[in-house]
Amino acid sequence: MDAFQKMFPEDSKNYPWDEKALEDFKKVIIQHKIKCKMDDIFLLGFLRGMEFNVESSLQLLRNYYSTRLEYPAYFKNLLPSKLEKALSSNCMRVLPQPDQNGRFICIGQLEYWDPSEVPLIDVYRLTFLLADLFFTLHQCQENGIVLILDSKNSTFKQLMEYTPRFIHNLVSLISNDCNQVFIKEMHYVNLNVIVKGLLKFSLSLFPAKLRNKIFPHSDMTSLHEFIHPEYLPIEYGGELPDFDSSELFEVVRQNEEFFVRNEEFLKIYNETVQ
Secondary structure, three states: OHHHHHHOOOOHHHOOOOHHHHHHHHHHHHHOOOOOOOOHHHHHHHHHHOOOOHHHHHHHHHHHHHHHHHOHHHHOOOOHHHOHHHHHHOOEEEOOOOOOOOOEEEEEEHHHOOOOOOOHHHHHHHHHHHHHHHOOOHHHHHHOEEEEEEOOOOOHHHHOOOOHHHHHHHHHHHHOOOOOOOEEEEEEEOOOHHHHHHHHHHHOOOOHHHHOOEEEOOOHHHHOOOOOHHHOEHHHOOOEOOOOOHHHHHHHHHOHHHHHHHHHHHHHHHHHHO
16 A cells, blocks of 8 residues: 555644544444454545445444445456556546645546447446445545546547446445545546436435436536636646546555455455344
8 A cells, every 4th residue: 555655645643533533433333243344544534425434334344344345346356457457448547636726536437338348337337436445545534526527529439338228227336325436526528418417317316315416517617616627637628737547546456455455344244234
């Protein structure tokens, strides 16, 4: 994890937490005979997500693991080595610095996704994999993530991958209260007619609390109402130079053992709830 922490340095003192709540949380987990990862930074994510309410954090922890068991297609073998083609495609990128609200910005770009090489589900698996890694940052736990979904140069072949069944499963997964890294906003840019139709259909399936986080944009000016241009690349009307995430993804590959460990704890948790 050293290389990742060097890439996104932070001082934990800038993100204080309730030490007593953390200790109480550990005790409650043990009392309920739940076997899971007990790293402080991991557990703090659940506590922060529930404003340090121990019982609510326990339920979020249960949801986190039960959802991963319920949706193995998305979470089983969630390892960099299993997602090499998705990592190499550069269809999912993370900006090198957070926005004006301290939120990390993740950008998905359809023009770099070849569905004949990378299955659609692997694009989303990569998103979940990155979320697991960024979850180890106090800043990400405190401020969350912003997604920008760019459909520039999207093709009919790509959009045909979004079948009603896939959309329904994805909506069901995202709608669960199961993640410690909270998506604060989802911004859709460079929309064409077909993407607008898919988005309209998808929105009808989302609960209101999620629909209120989704913003389609007709131009970059409206995007700037949410994210200041200072924190965006030039292609989105911003001030940052063009970039890619090849260095970040190399660090992701180097942390295979981190994800293997996550997989092992998922299996251990499963054994305790059988």
